Amino acid sequence: MKSNRPVNLDLSTIKFPLSALASITHRISGVILFVGLIFMFWAFDVSLSSPAGFDSVKTTLQDNFLAKFVLWGMLTALGYHCLAGVKHIIMDFDIGVNLENGHTMSQVVFILAAVLAVLAGVWVW
């Protein structure tokens, strides 16, 4: 028996339904939150260290584009992650577990997350 057989697993050749894209985005947003929280905790720590530290974090978040962008990215990822989580809870209650509803729920999650992203942008800038 040949053991070094090839495997057809080139992801670019495979079509994924919207519900699959919603799931991988859920995973990606989780990773973004995990990494981003390191910076958030660091900023939180600096802001609590002294009045001067608090002021420096405050001005950075008011003036620095990169800091604002990171904050917006975190809020957007958080919004998507929560919405996708709620979708999971709904499915766990055996509601809408079929292809049509899975598609619709994924669409709703993406649209609501986009709305939250815009709102987060308005709030940050």
Next chain:
Amino acid sequence: MLQVSVYRYNPETDKKPYMQDFEIDTKGKDIMVLDVLHLIKEKDNGMSYRRSCREGVCGSDGLNMNGKNGLACITPVSDVVKNNKLIIRPLPGLPVIRDLVVDMSLFYKQYERIKPFLINDTPEPAIERLQTPEDREKLDGLYECILCACCSTACPSFWWNPDKFVGPSGLLQAYRFLIDSRDTATKERLAELDDPFSVFRCHGIMNCVAVCPKGLNPTRAIGNIRGMLLNNAT
């Protein structure tokens, strides 16, 4: 002329798989993808693929056609072809033996694991074990599975953990026996599945539902097994 690109691999002559292009004359008819493969075989008789009943009953010719898994024999070219281009690849994630023929051992191993037969330790009745029409109805949408492997090979959780995650097909069958009123091994069956991998690697992405040629819903069956596991634990 239909442009067809087929995944080729001959273990005796090829180091690596490659895509081979063919021009196929469908004579203006909307034929099935399996018919296209027959026409390719007429041009190159070394072309290898599995087929048997050619009417969607045996489940031999599960393939990836233009990115989507399905049975070649019941998939009309018009269903998958865009811009006159048809790309045929073997089922993803399983080792390729030759061309479109994959080694399904891992898939069958997971099927074997869920004990796909009735277990009943009560004395055998004289004629047969009866079931009410209501109990029989619970098997609808489960017993129809033909084990073509289209779903499990469309499932990323199965790609990454084919040895530990039972996969949509196996779990659909697991639920078929869990819910059968004539089976008395429910507790033992659930105990076999009660770990982080067997059932819980499913993240409900519904690739399985999207590709099933029989229109079955493994995601829902998996959700039901989770519910049973939860009730069993309390």
